[in-house]
Amino acid sequence: MDINLNDLLRHYRSNPYEEHEIRAPHTGVVKFRAEEGQQTFGPSGKWLHKPGTLLFLLERENNPKRITASFNGEVAGIRHELEGCFVEAGTLLLTIRHRLSKEEIIDRILTEVLSIFPAPQRARYYLPPETASQMDKKAEPSIFLKPGDDAIIMSLMKRDTMLKYEGTPGIIYKVYFHSGDMVERDAPLLGICPPDNLKYVQKVIQRIKNEWEE
Amino acid sequence: MTDTLHKHIADSGQFLSQLASRITYLIDIIGDGSWFDLEKLLEEVQQVRNAIFDLPEKELFKRMLMLEDRISILEDRAAREITPARMVNIVRSVQRFTLQDILENVYDSFTELGGEEDCNIDPAIVVARATISRRVKKRIHKHQVMVIGHEKGMGEEYRNGGCAKPWGNDKALRYMKVAETEGIPIHFLIFTPGSYPIEDFPGAAQQIARNIYAMCKLEVPTVSFISEGGSGGAEAIGLADFRLMASHGYYSVISPEGAAAIEGKIREGGKVPRELVEKCARQLKMTARDNLGLGTIDRIVHEPPLGARKDDYDFFRRLRFEMIRATDEVVLRTKSFRTFRAYALKKQIAKDYGSSDTFDVHIPWRLSEKETERLLENRSRKYRSMGQGYTELKKESLIDLHKLRDKTRETITRTYYEIKYGLLKPHKKNVQKVLEEVTGEGAAFLAKITEPVKAAVDFLSGPDGEQRLLSDENQHTSIFSREWEQYVSPLANEDRTVTCPNAAKYGCMDLWVPDLYGEFCGVCPTCGHHFPLEYQWYLQNLFDRGSVKEFNRHIVSGNPLKFEGLDARLNRDMQRTGRRSGIITFKASVLGVKIVVAMLYSNFRSGTVGSAEGEKFLRACDLARTRRRPFLAYIHTTGGIRIQEGTLGVIQMPRCTMAVREYVDSGGLYIVVYDNNSYAGPVASFLGCSPYQVGIRSSRIGFAGPRVIRETTGQDVPPDYHSARNALRRGHIQGIWDRRDFRKNLHDALMTMGGPNLYYK
Numbered sequence: 001m002d003i004n005l006n007d008l009l010r011h012y013r014s015n016p017y018e019e020h021e022i023r024a025p026h027t028g029v030v031k032f033r034a035e036e037g038q039q040t041f042g043p044s045g046k047w048l049h050k051p052g053t054l055l056f057l058l059e060r061e062n063n064p065k066r067i068t069a070s071f072n073g074e075v076a077g078i079r080h081e082l083e084g085c086f087v088e089a090g091t092l093l094l095t096i097r098h099r100l101s102k103e104e105i106i107d108r109i110l111t112e113v114l115s116i117f118p119a120p121q122r123a124r125y126y127l128p129p130e131t132a133s134q135m136d137k138k139a140e141p142s143i144f145l146k147p148g149d150d151a152i153i154m155s156l157m158k159r160d161t162m163l164k165y166e167g168t169p170g171i172i173y174k175v176y177f178h179s180g181d182m183v184e185r186d187a188p189l190l191g192i193c194p195p196d197n198l199k200y201v202q203k204v205i206q207r208i209k210n211e212w213e214e
Numbered sequence: 215m216t217d218t219l220h221k222h223i224a225d226s227g228q229f230l231s232q233l234a235s236r237i238t239y240l241i242d243i244i245g246d247g248s249w250f251d252l253e254k255l256l257e258e259v260q261q262v263r264n265a266i267f268d269l270p271e272k273e274l275f276k277r278m279l280m281l282e283d284r285i286s287i288l289e290d291r292a293a294r295e296i297t298p299a300r301m302v303n304i305v306r307s308v309q310r311f312t313l314q315d316i317l318e319n320v321y322d323s324f325t326e327l328g329g330e331e332d333c334n335i336d337p338a339i340v341v342a343r344a345t346i347s348r349r350v351k352k353r354i355h356k357h358q359v360m361v362i363g364h365e366k367g368m369g370e371e372y373r374n375g376g377c378a379k380p381w382g383n384d385k386a387l388r389y390m391k392v393a394e395t396e397g398i399p400i401h402f403l404i405f406t407p408g409s410y411p412i413e414d415f416p417g418a419a420q421q422i423a424r425n426i427y428a429m430c431k432l433e434v435p436t437v438s439f440i441s442e443g444g445s446g447g448a449e450a451i452g453l454a455d456f457r458l459m460a461s462h463g464y465y466s467v468i469s470p471e472g473a474a475a476i477e478g479k480i481r482e483g484g485k486v487p488r489e490l491v492e493k494c495a496r497q498l499k500m501t502a503r504d505n506l507g508l509g510t511i512d513r514i515v516h517e518p519p520l521g522a523r524k525d526d527y528d529f530f531r532r533l534r535f536e537m538i539r540a541t542d543e544v545v546l547r548t549k550s551f552r553t554f555r556a557y558a559l560k561k562q563i564a565k566d567y568g569s570s571d572t573f574d575v576h577i578p579w580r581l582s583e584k585e586t587e588r589l590l591e592n593r594s595r596k597y598r599s600m601g602q603g604y605t606e607l608k609k610e611s612l613i614d615l616h617k618l619r620d621k622t623r624e625t626i627t628r629t630y631y632e633i634k635y636g637l638l639k640p641h642k643k644n645v646q647k648v649l650e651e652v653t654g655e656g657a658a659f660l661a662k663i664t665e666p667v668k669a670a671v672d673f674l675s676g677p678d679g680e681q682r683l684l685s686d687e688n689q690h691t692s693i694f695s696r697e698w699e700q701y702v703s704p705l706a707n708e709d710r711t712v713t714c715p716n717a718a719k720y721g722c723m724d725l726w727v728p729d730l731y732g733e734f735c736g737v738c739p740t741c742g743h744h745f746p747l748e749y750q751w752y753l754q755n756l757f758d759r760g761s762v763k764e765f766n767r768h769i770v771s772g773n774p775l776k777f778e779g780l781d782a783r784l785n786r787d788m789q790r791t792g793r794r795s796g797i798i799t800f801k802a803s804v805l806g807v808k809i810v811v812a813m814l815y816s817n818f819r820s821g822t823v824g825s826a827e828g829e830k831f832l833r834a835c836d837l838a839r840t841r842r843r844p845f846l847a848y849i850h851t852t853g854g855i856r857i858q859e860g861t862l863g864v865i866q867m868p869r870c871t872m873a874v875r876e877y878v879d880s881g882g883l884y885i886v887v888y889d890n891n892s893y894a895g896p897v898a899s900f901l902g903c904s905p906y907q908v909g910i911r912s913s914r915i916g917f918a919g920p921r922v923i924r925e926t927t928g929q930d931v932p933p934d935y936h937s938a939r940n941a942l943r944r945g946h947i948q949g950i951w952d953r954r955d956f957r958k959n960l961h962d963a964l965m966t967m968g969g970p971n972l973y974y975k
Contacts (some may be wrong), residue, residue: 061711062708062710
């Protein structure tokens with residue numbers, strides 16, 4: 001196992017942020033509307049129809065455009081020297097520091113350690129009935145997949161196709177969809193964990209759940 | 215002895231419960247428990263009730279009588295001080311009678327159709343086959359009727375307080391057709407605060423429109439009774455030959471709270487001041503007496519001083535009498551010989567209601583074919599003339615002159631077009647048909663004989679309409695009217711760019727305003743989003759150059775209810791637009807086809823429809839019928855019915871739909887094109903009933919706006935809920951046109967759609 005649990009945790013502890021650089025989408029005169037340290041919120045509402053926190057105005061050809069935050073976080077590194085100045089497209093204007101939540105960190109770690117089985121195309125996917133019933137019976141991940149095994153049923157235009165697993169042999173650790181869901185192409189379907197790593201991964205997750213403070 | 219005592223105590227308990235219920239009712243009406251310490255009085259009653267076994271009998275009776283005296287005095291006072299806002303409270307009280315009470319007490323028996331209670335497609339609409347009987351001397355006569363109404367349910371959540379969903383109104387329509395098939399009268403009982411504002415198929419607005427359209431020509435007598443008449447919801451089952459209204463009911467264009475929120479510009483979720491609600495309730499003229507004065511109802515059914523409740527059996531007897539009498543009157547008006555029965559009925563009106571169980575005459579309610587025709591004529595006349603006296607003309611002194619001129623012109627025009635298209639054209643068509651038949655049969659030999667005759671006919675009556683139009687089209691093939699370049703939208707006179715709202719999704723470039731509003735016709739070249747353009751752009755670019763001839767400019771928007779502040783707003787809009795109403799009616803031509811157009815536009819009271827707008831629309835529709843021209847309703851924007859005109863605005867819905875129905879039935883072509891925003895009453899009546907409804911791209915069409923939906927249903931709606939695409943998906947419109955193709959598509963529609971009675975067919 002080449003994952004070092006302590007290194008991973010130390011890495012996320014030392015910097016539990018994801019930094020998003022906000023750059024000018026086009027040329028124009030910039031007028032900041034956010035303040036250093038201000039909390040920002042991304043788009044909200046059921047359909048994400050309410051725009052996020054206003055960050056700055058960018059005016060080009062008498063057309064002031066409101067640039068709003070796409071992430072929750074905290075405003076940092078506002079380049080006040082550019083206030084009222086004409087900037088080129090791509091100029092860094094500020095940064096939004098987004099503090100990672102427990103779930104986000106777990107997701108990131110899982111992405112690193114699991115072997116992902118992606119959706120080959122946009123379709124409805126189902127677990128084979130045997131797999132689904134085994135999963136229902138056992139709480140712990142135990143279904144082993146090796147290359148050539150029936151992994152998943154893809155249903156497209158009323159035709160069901162059994163997809164064979166191709167990849168590292170391992171245990172289904174995570175199912176990323178609900179049976180019968182319409183899944184976009186390349187979205188993850190299954191996360192497979194080699195059996196040797198299973199206990200180690202579980203330990204990592206458990207430790208994050210217990211130790212991580214938000 | 216013990217039994218008697220228990221009975222006395224039980225009676226006292228019941229009596230005290232009734233007292234408590236009377237106080238609760240008073241609190242409901244006044245809307246304030248502190249009015250003359252009503253809440254304390256209620257507590258007092260409860261105390262006596264709790265001490266019923268402890269108090270000596272004499273003391274108990276004494277206190278009960280004192281309490282009753284106090285309550286009676288307060289009831290008298292409340293009845294004297296009744297205001298429109300308090301009438302609304304009466305209607306909303308849980309103690310008020312509902313449709314179920316009427317079905318049980320006014321009709322002898324009934325069978326509910328289309329579901330019962332919560333096992334129902336829409337429990338807010340109740341339909342029942344019912345029997346109503348009258349006694350004439352010693353004989354009982356039974357009548358079968360179809361009862362269609364709203365059930366508020368009082369405490370039954372699933373009824374939605376009588377707010378009919380679109381499929382509930384559809385159910386109502388289905389059973390109207392059943393009654394029509396069976397030839398039995400329909401009694402509509404209206405108990406709705408408004409329609410449930412959702413767009414799911416068949417759609418709130420479109421279904422109401424379909425109902426009104428169908429009710430215009432229902433071939434059976436119809437009587438409606440309004441207890442709570444909330445705007446469009448009421449109209450969905452309200453177009454009747456005779457309209458009764460409960461003396462303590464309300465019939466209004468909008469709830470007083472809704473009007474207050476608009477008038478006071480209250481933010482969503484904000485509290486509306488009570489004084490403003492009361493003021494709006496007063497100004498909206500929503501009471502029975504107001505409506506009778508305005509002519510929007512025919513008669514008032516009197517209730518007890520504080521309104522009728524569930525156990526008011528005298529009222530139910532009176533209502534039965536009134537429903538029968540109203541149906542009799544409708545039926546009698548269709549008879550060629552009715553003098554004596556009408557007299558007998560009239561005489562009966564003067565009688566005391568106490569003897570209202572008996573009638574002097576029996577009038578069968580089944581109509582002959584001829585009588586049905588008269589029924590429909592009467593209905594048409596009734597709605598066409600409803601509220602007509604409130605339309606303002608430009609100058610007082612010119613009223614008679616205009617009337618005389620209009621009447622003369624109308625007679626001459628009708629005669630001219632009757633001769634031209636009613637007599638000569640069919641004759642010409644017949645001759646042509648015979649010639650075509652003979653030509654086909656006789657082939658080359660006969661052709662030599664018939665061709666000169668056909669040529670002679672063509673020479674005498676001029677070239678065929680369609681051919682003429684096609685030749686016009688060949689001469690001018692541009693999608694724009696001739697010399698369109700001369701008109702440039704004033705919006706283009708700015709040196710700046712704008713961002714397309716779809717830029718994030720489709721990567722649209724910023725657009726330079728002179729390009730956007732000039733060459734691009736207000737359309738984003740990347741994604742096709744349509745930016746709003748002023749109505750003048752359409753006047754200039756949609757119709758043939760110089761063909762627009764406006765008429766009825768002398769009909770002016772007014773303030774018939776003297777609604778505070780409306781005069782100033784009207785004057786401001788008149789000065790700003792140079793126009794006198796929110797609608798422009800004109801004759802025009804599109805690639806040579808002569809049409810009549812009614813255009814609701816945004817700059818004048820947001821394109822809302824009041825008496826003047828309704829009158830102009832109706833006249834335009836009639837003009838199109840007389841001249842056998844297609845009728846286009848181009849809706850630049852409409853915000854609904856003008857609330858400041860109260861029910862005079864609401865009745866424009868059935869009025870204009872009546873005109874539209876008669877126009878469509880006469881074989882015309884009625885096309886509605888929605889642009890920008892089209893909501894509420896007009897969409898739910900004379901626009902939504904069109905068989906050909908089209909949306910300009912990026913337009914929004916619906917019944918209620920997002921705020922009203924949120925406040926009524928408690929659910930949020932997606933931002934594209936009212937988009938033209940969704941309206942098309944739901945089947946509310948039949949197509950989406952690009953603004954740049956409007957002229958061409960309209961011409962195509964004119965040439966391919968519509969009935970046989972168009973002048974060019």
